[in-house]
Each structure stands twice: as structure tokens, then as C-alpha cells.
Amino acid sequence: MTADLAVDDDAFAAHCRRLLAEGCHGLGVFGTTGEANSLSADERAAALEALVERGVPVDALLPGTGASALTDAVRLTREAVALGVDGVLVLPPFYYKDVSDDGLFAFFAELIERVGDPRLRLYLYHYPRLAGVGFSEALLARLLDAYPAVVAGTKDSSNDAARIERICRALPQLAVFAGTESLLLDTLRWGGAGCISATCNVTAPLAREVHDLEQAGRGEEAAAAQERLAARRAAIEGRPLVPALKAMMAERTGDPAWLTLRPPLDRPSYE
Amino acid sequence: MTADLAVDDDAFAAHCRRLLAEGCHGLGVFGTTGEANSLSADERAAALEALVERGVPVDALLPGTGASALTDAVRLTREAVALGVDGVLVLPPFYYKDVSDDGLFAFFAELIERVGDPRLRLYLYHYPRLAGVGFSEALLARLLDAYPAVVAGTKDSSNDAARIERICRALPQLAVFAGTESLLLDTLRWGGAGCISATCNVTAPLAREVHDLEQAGRGEEAAAAQERLAARRAAIEGRPLVPALKAMMAERTGDPAWLTLRPPLDRPSYE
Numbered sequence: 426m427t428a429d430l431a432v433d434d435d436a437f438a439a440h441c442r443r444l445l446a447e448g449c450h451g452l453g454v455f456g457t458t459g460e461a462n463s464l465s466a467d468e469r470a471a472a473l474e475a476l477v478e479r480g481v482p483v484d485a486l487l488p489g490t491g492a493s494a495l496t497d498a499v500r501l502t503r504e505a506v507a508l509g510v511d512g513v514l515v516l517p518p519f520y521y522k523d524v525s526d527d528g529l530f531a532f533f534a535e536l537i538e539r540v541g542d543p544r545l546r547l548y549l550y551h552y553p554r555l556a557g558v559g560f561s562e563a564l565l566a567r568l569l570d571a572y573p574a575v576v577a578g579t580k581d582s583s584n585d586a587a588r589i590e591r592i593c594r595a596l597p598q599l600a601v602f603a604g605t606e607s608l609l610l611d612t613l614r615w616g617g618a619g620c621i622s623a624t625c626n627v628t629a630p631l632a633r634e635v636h637d638l639e640q641a642g643r644g645e646e647a648a649a650a651q652e653r654l655a656a657r658r659a660a661i662e663g664r665p666l667v668p669a670l671k672a673m674m675a676e677r678t679g680d681p682a683w684l685t686l687r688p689p690l691d692r693p694s695y696e
Numbered sequence: 697m698t699a700d701l702a703v704d705d706d707a708f709a710a711h712c713r714r715l716l717a718e719g720c721h722g723l724g725v726f727g728t729t730g731e732a733n734s735l736s737a738d739e740r741a742a743a744l745e746a747l748v749e750r751g752v753p754v755d756a757l758l759p760g761t762g763a764s765a766l767t768d769a770v771r772l773t774r775e776a777v778a779l780g781v782d783g784v785l786v787l788p789p790f791y792y793k794d795v796s797d798d799g800l801f802a803f804f805a806e807l808i809e810r811v812g813d814p815r816l817r818l819y820l821y822h823y824p825r826l827a828g829v830g831f832s833e834a835l836l837a838r839l840l841d842a843y844p845a846v847v848a849g850t851k852d853s854s855n856d857a858a859r860i861e862r863i864c865r866a867l868p869q870l871a872v873f874a875g876t877e878s879l880l881l882d883t884l885r886w887g888g889a890g891c892i893s894a895t896c897n898v899t900a901p902l903a904r905e906v907h908d909l910e911q912a913g914r915g916e917e918a919a920a921a922q923e924r925l926a927a928r929r930a931a932i933e934g935r936p937l938v939p940a941l942k943a944m945m946a947e948r949t950g951d952p953a954w955l956t957l958r959p960p961l962d963r964p965s966y967e
Contacts, residue, residue, distance in 0.1 A: 463765050524960040688806055690795065
């Protein structure tokens, strides 16, 4: 963020390039760590366009386009697809709690039909602790059944290994990403696609190593690397995650702009 | 909502006029029952303007202008104040959970300073069950202390009578509205201003009677009316509130358009 709490487009693009250079296959931009829900729809749309204009490869981007308002989710998704992204990561609408699977199904059916673009690929973003609303396993199956060409995957930030394993095994058509690199190797072995994790902002090279060793059939080395990866993740957990990560980025880059967060998130205050 | 899930401006204005005729002193439009967080900022701004254009008295409106994005809250608040409303009802930003009072204070300080209009009067909307984030009593006091000319009141949907009483007594400068008419008479007797309640969509005449009897010093009659009012409220509770109320409105008006809700809310399905 700039000093006046606007998105710093240049810093954002530079960070994206750094992460790709460090081994990320793709970038889950406009997620929780990216403070997407603290930006207006106009700001999110403009910031995504700014990344593409600055040469961040559009096919590496998996932007978050969820919103509490159906119309915002439709607009952001439509614009992202028009820019040429391979997929979008969509939270459920997160104001009303205790909504039914029928209501959530209706939201996603409207979203898919209103966007009405055969290029649309949806990744369903399950983060019940923050959203207060999540995707039941039955709802995932129902959406996949109704829209098999559109529903492409899920990011599962439940931190529930058993759930992630069940989804990998029950819905092998879905690209399943664990929301934490602590479960990266497990997820790959369950048939999942990998992880999309906030802390990969600082652990990407090691996470990529786990992935590549496993893909190369060097399972024991992958397991050893996974242990180191999980230890690095564990060292970050327990602190408020978004401020903690941004403080680490300020330290790594020497750029104090990383310490500017948009309220309600707090500026990190530890040394 | 119209059949294509847009705001039905004419029906909305007609409902506002009906409620004023039934005894409401004011209208908490764009709250939870009004599905405000299921509308984009553009839709909310246009729908508020449409009410005023249709002759709903602007000084009877207390529109919800909260949003998870600071910039949306600023824009909606600024436009509402420019239209001439006497106050706005503002949720805390509701995506991030476990945010600190410092972070929430910073959000409201930015909001007040960015709107920068001496006519601004803020009513803080405490509904932790749905927002997942609330106003601690210390935060209310701190905001009032920092912005005594702006922070005008609160709507408290905690359903916690002891908390509402404490706030009435500790912060008498605030206009305190209980979020349920079950606590209307109590709140008036604690020095509060009244109630702002979803179910007043169908209980307004009786709620007004309680208010007027109490103001007229006819306390025993007020208490008897309050008992009838609480019984009516209790008869509605226990069902999903927003669909239940809209089903009751469909029945009262004979207009099935009331049964169209925007997802994720479900169309009411009971007889």
C-alpha cells in the first residue's frame, strides 16, 4: 500500500515477479493476505489490470474475485476472464452466516450463468474461519456435477487434513490446493494439485523444492524437504499472519512500505 | 427484488412510506434485512438516491453505509451525507476476524476524516453474530471521545440486555437503539433512544404505541403494550429472519415479489 492506503501497483508487480522467480507456479493474488476484501471492486479491477500492464504473465494469475455482493463477484470475475486469466478463486458471499447449501449453490449458479463465458474456470475458496461461511463437501460435489466444465478446483484453508484428503479422493476431477504448505506433500500424495498459501510469500523456494522432488519420484528427499518447510511455516504461525508476513517482507526488501496495511488490519508492531 | 434480482425501487419506496405511516420515526434502510451487503456499492448508492427521488423524506433515513472495504464505506457515507440524511449506520469491516480495537479505530478514524463533512453523524452498528466483528464498549467510548461531534449513536444487535444497559448509562451522549423491539421499553427506561429492528417491518404500530405511552408517562400501559410487542417478536424468531419477514410481507401485501431474495439468502419455502 502507498502512504495514503492505495494499492502500490509497481511494488505489487515487482513482488509478483519475485515470487515467480522464486519458484511459484502461479499467484493467488487478491486473496486474504492481499487484503482484497479491503478494496472496492473498482480498486481490485484496476489493480489486476495494472499487474497485466506491467508484464506479470496473465496465465500465472489466479485472482480472487469473490465478494459479499453477487454483482461485485460477477463483475470482477467477468473482467478477470476477459483479461485472459486461467481461473479465478472465489470466496462464498461472507456477510450472512448460517446460509444453506441451496443459497450458496444459487449464488454460484447465478455467478456462472451471468459471467456466461466458456473460458471461466472457478476455484472455490474455502476459508470458514475468516469468511464465516464455507463449502460443505456435498456442495462442492453438487457444483462440480452441475458445472463440470467450469468448476475446476478448490483452495482449502480449513487446515483439516482429513477433509482435504477426502476431497482429493472423492472429487479427483478437482484441482485441490491445500491452504497451507504444511500439507503440500500430503496433498500431492492424495492426488491434489499443490498448495496456495499466504506464507509461500516467504517460503516459495523450499515449497517448490518439495513439489519438484516429489514429481521426480524422489519421495524420501521430498519428505525431508517437507519437514523443513513445515518447520518454517510453524515458525510464522501464531502471530497475526498478514501483518507478520508484511513485516517479514519489509525486512527482506528493506522497503518500509510493506508496513502500511489498510484498516482494519493493524500495522505490525513487533521488532 | 425484481425477478432478475435487482432492487425494485418503486416497491422499496412504497414500503418505506408504509412504515412511516405505521408509526416508524425513521427507517434503517440498507441494513441486514435490506440485503445491503448483497448489493454492490453502485447499486446501494443508486437505490438510496431512488428513494429520495420518489419522495421518501430524506431526514427519516438512516442508511447503512458500512462495507468490508474502507473505500466503499467512505464513498457510500459521503454520498448519503450529500443527499441530506441525518445519519448513517455503519457496520465494522466484516471480512477479517479477530481484528484489534486499534485496527477498528483506525478504520473509523479514516472514514470520518476522508468523508470530512461536518454534517456527518455516525451510528455504530453492532451485530457480531453476523458481522463476526463488533464494537467493544471500550472502542465505543474511544470513538466517542475522539469524535464527539460525529459519533452520534449505536444500534446494538447483540441481544445482550446487560450490555445495552451499560452503554446507555456509561455513554449518555450516544443515542442507543436496541436491535430488537423486545428491549424497546427497557432501552427507553435506561435512557436509550429506542429500537431499530428488522421485525418492526411488521410490528411498527405496536412498537410506536409502547414508545408513545412511555413518553406520555403512562408507564403501566407502556409495559402492557411491551408485553404484547415482545410476544409478537417472539412468534417470528426462530425462523430464518430475513426470509420469514419477506414471506410475511408477501402475505400482507399480496405481492409475491417479496419472495425474491438475492443469493445467498434463500427464497422462503414455508406456507
